[in-house]
Structure formats: structure tokens, C-alpha cells
Amino acid sequence: MSEVLLAAEGMTRRFGGLTANHNVNLSLERGVLHALLGPNGAGKSTCINMLSGDLPPSEGTIRFKGEDITGLGSHQRSKIGIGRSYQRTNIFPKFSVLENCRLAAQSRNPRPWRLFADALRLADTVERARAAIAEAGLAGREERIAGTLSHGEQRQLEIAMVLATDAQVLLLDEPLAGMGSDESAQMVTLLNRLKATRAILLVEHDMDAVFAVADRITVMVNGQVLESGTPQQIRNSPDVQQAYLGHEAEHE
Numbered sequence: 136m137s138e139v140l141l142a143a144e145g146m147t148r149r150f151g152g153l154t155a156n157h158n159v160n161l162s163l164e165r166g167v168l169h170a171l172l173g174p175n176g177a178g179k180s181t182c183i184n185m186l187s188g189d190l191p192p193s194e195g196t197i198r199f200k201g202e203d204i205t206g207l208g209s210h211q212r213s214k215i216g217i218g219r220s221y222q223r224t225n226i227f228p229k230f231s232v233l234e235n236c237r238l239a240a241q242s243r244n245p246r247p248w249r250l251f252a253d254a255l256r257l258a259d260t261v262e263r264a265r266a267a268i269a270e271a272g273l274a275g276r277e278e279r280i281a282g283t284l285s286h287g288e289q290r291q292l293e294i295a296m297v298l299a300t301d302a303q304v305l306l307l308d309e310p311l312a313g314m315g316s317d318e319s320a321q322m323v324t325l326l327n328r329l330k331a332t333r334a335i336l337l338v339e340h341d342m343d344a345v346f347a348v349a350d351r352i353t354v355m356v357n358g359q360v361l362e363s364g365t366p367q368q369i370r371n372s373p374d375v376q377q378a379y380l381g382h383e384a385e386h387e
């Protein structure tokens with residue numbers, strides 16, 4: 136049985152006269168990697184920003200496990216299990232891998248200012264950080280200074296930081312950006328592993344990777360959902376082909 140964790144209903148966002156998302160319906164299920172595709176400016180980042188709580192929708196409802204969370208900000212959403220990574224790497228480069236993840240794990244504690252008075256909670260936070268590091272494929276790198284990691288490892292660290300918050304929904308904004316083919320392949324393997332127990336939304340430009348890893352694909356154009364379906368349905372969709380060909384033609 137599918138378990139819908141996060142769902143957007145009629146989600147709309149206007150910036151002045153521009154409608155960046157119009158009546159978007161999207162649902163993310165546990166065990167499913169859902170990719171969001173679309174040409175530049177289609178509205179993908181706006182969509183992910185509304186799901187993460189970084190941006191309030193102008194209209195529509197966002198539900199987590201059936202409950203209306205439209206009014207919650209990103210910090211509150213992180214605490215209930217909705218985590219996101221950003222387009223640009225967002226780590227503390229001078230801190231170790233473990234410290235980065237411990238800070239992320241700590242951010243979920245209800246009273247972080249009591250942390251140092253509470254040895255048990257500290258141990259729990261470190262434990263969670265270590266587990267996240269291992270799950271993201273960085274075991275053995277705990278003491279490395281984050282800024283000295285390779286680009287690919289830094290993106291893995293970003294994911295480890297999201298995992299350290301105990302996120303059940305992962306909203307990932309271009310985790311493959313700037314990666315070479317070996318690094319991309321590793322990230323694809325990692326995403327495949329992570330989706331078994333979580334719901335993932337992946338915004339990504341690398342089509343090969345998307346088709347290799349996605350169970351479901353939604354294509355946005357001009358702020359609207361053009362098509363949503365299995366990779367096979369999307370690949371064969373005349374509307375999607377038209378949208379992408381049309382877009383490429385603009386750049387010729």
C-alpha cells in the first residue's frame with residue numbers, strides 16, 4: 136500500500152504579475168523517487184521552496200501525512216520530517232563532517248540550548264549524525280574538514296545533513312549539479328538506496344540520471360504541470376517532447 140507523506144493541492148505562487156506555479160498538484164510517497172523536470176524558469180525551485188516551507192504559497196494546501204501544514208515554516212517542517220538540500224552546496228566548510236551533521240541533528244532537538252547540559256541527548260545526537268554519515272556513504276570521513284572533501288563528497292555530506300534531521304521526505308534541489316560521471320553514478324546509487332524508506336522529490340537537469348533513478352516524473356512548463364507519469368509515459372509523451380524541443384529551439 137502506498138503511503139503519501141507530502142502532498143500539494145492546488146499550489147499556486149505569484150510574484151507580482153508573474154505566476155511561477157499555477158494550481159500544482161503533486162504527491163510524494165514513501166518508497167518512491169519522484170523527479171521534477173522542466174526547462175529553466177519552469178517553476179521547479181519555486182515548487183520545492185513551497186514544499187520545504189521556504190516560501191509561502193499564494194493559494195493551495197500542503198499536507199504532511201494528511202495534516203495541513205501550509206502555515207508551517209521551513210524550520211518547523213524540518214522538525215516533523217521534511218528535509219531539503221539546496222542548489223548551492225550549503226555546508227560549513229571549516230567544520231568536520233561529523234560536526235556538520237551533528238549541528239543538523241541538533242537542529243531537531245526541541246530545546247537545543249540545553250544540549251551541553253544533557254549528556255544523553257548529546258550522545259544521541261552524535262549517534263544520529265554518525266548513522267546519517269554512514270547512510271550517505273561517507274563512513275570513515277567523519278573527521279575530515281568538510282571544505283577539503285571532493286565536490287561529490289560535499290553533495291553527499293549535504294544529504295547526510297538532511298538525513299541527520301531524521302527526514303522522511305527528502306526535497307533535493309539538483310544534487311548532481313557539477314558532478315562528473317563517476318560521482319553522478321555514485322549519487323544515483325545513493326538515491327536508490329535512500330528511497331526505500333523515504334519519499335524523495337528530485338529536481339534535476341541531468342536527464343540520464345533522472346530516467347535511471349525516477350519511479351515517477353512530473354514535467355513542469357511555465358509554472359504548470361504539463362504531464363505526470365512513469366518514466367516510460369513521460370518519454371513517450373508528445374506534449375513533453377514538444378515542450379523540450381520547443382525550448383531547445385528558443386536557444387538556437
Ligand SMILES: Nc1ncnc2c1ncn2[C@@H]1O[C@H](COP(=O)(O)OP(=O)(O)OP(=O)(O)O)[C@@H](O)[C@H]1O
Pocket residue numbers: 150153154155173174175176177178179180181182
Ligand atoms: N523571488 C522571486 N521574485 C520574482 N520572481 C521570481 C522569484 N523566484 C522565481 N521567480 C520567477 O519565477 C519563475 C520560475 O522560477 P523558478 O526558479 O521556480 O524556475 P526553475 O524551474 O527552478 O528554473 P531553473 O531550472 O533555472 O532553476 C521564473 O520566471 C523566475 O524568474
